[in-house]
Amino acid sequence: MGSAPYSSAANQLSTLLADEPSGPSIQVAIPGPKAKAVADDLNAVFDTRALNMVADYRKSHGNYIVDPDGNVLLDVYAQIASIPVGYNNPALLAAAQSEEMAQALINRPALGNFPSVDWADILRSGILKVAPPGLDQVFTALAGSDANETAYKAAFMWRRQKERGGPSVEFTEEEMNSAMVNHGPGAPDLSILSFKSAFHGRLFGSLSTTRSKPIHKLDIPAFDWPRATFPEIKYPLEEHAEENAKAEAAALAEVEDLILNFHSPPAAVVVEPIQSEGGDNHASPAFFRGLREVTRKHGVLMIVDEVQTGVGATGKFWAHEHWNLPHPPDMVTFSKKAQTAGYYFGNPELRPNKPYRQFNTWMGDPARALLFRAIIDYIQKNDLVAQTARVGDYLFGKLEKLAAQYPDQFANLRGKGQGTFIAFDNPKRDAFLAKAKTFGVNIGGSGANAVRLRPMLIFQEKHADILIDALEKIVKSL
């Protein structure tokens, strides 16, 4: 038991990278005839209007994604930041082909009722091995949205338990009856505070805390929950220290005001270390320490949403490790590069006072937990978090030079010291992203104008060079 049964040879990063294409290669304009045929066929049964490109994953390898027309692109978008260690990674393939994985796939348990004999071991040798400092328990979920929503539920139950007088105080008849018709006091008038431009998911509770773009929210009923201003930071950070500090102090004051005065009191504040969908908006470690302080002061929980920032991309396993918090967050949510999802917590009081309050049929997926274990092993054995920190610094240095040369095209360059989690603004962003494909690079955007770089953890200096070369060609062509 413990680690997945793959050979140490297959485990080497060098093996994976040696088999990569030597660089991008564009055979036909994208989408080519084969990609078009696939998309047309798919459109009959599945909405394809968000289609970016069709991929042939059998032929994709490492940092490179391949399309059905044979085009090979360096992929620094990586399935919206969710591929951790490359396409067709042999170590993950070995885990996927293990007897344990087949078992997990075909005998999927209702984990809360009928856990398997090895579930504790799967958690300890995987998900919990990378638990953020101070957090030693986990609730497993399926994707970022339900990870956040179950964390919110834990926060509401914790808050009401405290108000009620502790775990042993029974629910009143009035609470039980009113809950069944969605009224207070059983369905309480409490809230989750989130920030302007935040993204926390798209189901009804998580979407109520998402504040990224109207298109994400229009026509969907939402809870009347409070929204605080996320500090509007200027870059480079070093040159705007004073005004940025003022913006952060103002944002913290607004948070405190909303905690004290919003009509529906927040049980928790949810925050991303870097607002990822909202445009790669940063704040300083001091801001987050301040947020920890103000939430603790008022008995409000702090939930750190690491769905996009987690699992190494910022040069720490968890981005909030950059903050040196004196007290850990109350909950940290994860998904994407973990290939599974859930939330970590440390305080036993975040287990609700009775069973079946935080529960569902599957409560996660052991097959995906096994894959995360293999990902963690691979990251640790190949020291990929440190590599990402190093390569990020290298890439950022190159980007600074490009930005000096083309200041309008690489505006507000940000993410220094944050691994490869780097972004910049471009005035013709959508054209920039489309043009990138013609130069063999798959890149994503975020917010209104940002180009966001989200390479995998196997991205090295040589890939950074290819990327930098392509970026210059793109801006010259625009």
Next chain:
Amino acid sequence: MGSAPYSSAANQLSTLLADEPSGPSIQVAIPGPKAKAVADDLNAVFDTRALNMVADYRKSHGNYIVDPDGNVLLDVYAQIASIPVGYNNPALLAAAQSEEMAQALINRPALGNFPSVDWADILRSGILKVAPPGLDQVFTALAGSDANETAYKAAFMWRRQKERGGPSVEFTEEEMNSAMVNHGPGAPDLSILSFKSAFHGRLFGSLSTTRSKPIHKLDIPAFDWPRATFPEIKYPLEEHAEENAKAEAAALAEVEDLILNFHSPPAAVVVEPIQSEGGDNHASPAFFRGLREVTRKHGVLMIVDEVQTGVGATGKFWAHEHWNLPHPPDMVTFSKKAQTAGYYFGNPELRPNKPYRQFNTWMGDPARALLFRAIIDYIQKNDLVAQTARVGDYLFGKLEKLAAQYPDQFANLRGKGQGTFIAFDNPKRDAFLAKAKTFGVNIGGSGANAVRLRPMLIFQEKHADILIDALEKIVKSL
């Protein structure tokens, strides 16, 4: 392409059943020492208070679940009705060990942006092959809760589009600005109507439509959405036809009244064919036809939640096929025995007018879609829906005899003609379920007093005989 690469020999039901234990076998009282040790160990990192029994899935087979102490139980609960064709089914094992599955596991795409070349084929040769009549498109999700919530989102967007004047009418500035602060008109005051005792999931939107038990809802903020009475039916149905018809007419009148007069107008009505978590509450096909009529009359969508009833257990692939609806439901949601999730729809207008409105990173899981394809193949090749109808009739006949002998112990026996989707009430229900394990049967409950039978689709007459024998022993021992 098309079907998964397994041999026709491995595909045979007889192979699976020949390898089953000959019957239950209880070695030590449950939980035995090994199960206790596993539970204690797990409890340190994972909430185990809902634990029913620890399982050793490697040793479980077909209809039988095995625990770490070597106890063998006939499993008619099947992971809360979610194991379709038996533990360690060799056909599913072959699918799990296929190259295609390994690919799907390790190269998980963001399906809306970067679908794989074979995604249309995976859908057509699997999920869509069993689409309910009239519904030819699918939105894939991960579990029952998000399947329902994405269906609700589709309903809200459809409704507002209709109110706005069609897909080409642009959003107003006011809508876009108000949506960002969770207020109307952008975040509209619309609702989903559900029924008393319904269960539709546990995230914030789905939980607002769940009306099963206070423990599911307490302390969680909820939308003020309408709840209609589910007809309170008396059993056996034949003996109470007249009063049941009256109860159903009253419920339909209440639905119509809520549609017309509730302060937050319903965009959709969501209903389970049999209220499964709520206590196995049935209504007649005429009631559901009436519901289809009243929803169509008022331009309200009808969402049929087949998360628990779907995939064969009622003797039809979809339980709503029992109703002979003149017009299909607008959406049908699925999960559990499908081992994946989502909703079917037929009306192209249920695709929102713009991309990225119904979207998330993964939008389902191709690995789980491949497993559903193998499940569908297995069900069809072994004619398991027809078998379930036949075995259900056999089992119901035996239960009627038991009920005649012990009328108080098998009260309100229900599910006649509904395959093996059978339930009865017992005055000492919880003791009944605990005692069942001592006689080698794993059974679940629902609602306040119901014992619900949820065998897999490979349950045969010989298993029914074992179950009936155990049931008699249980009631004699109580």
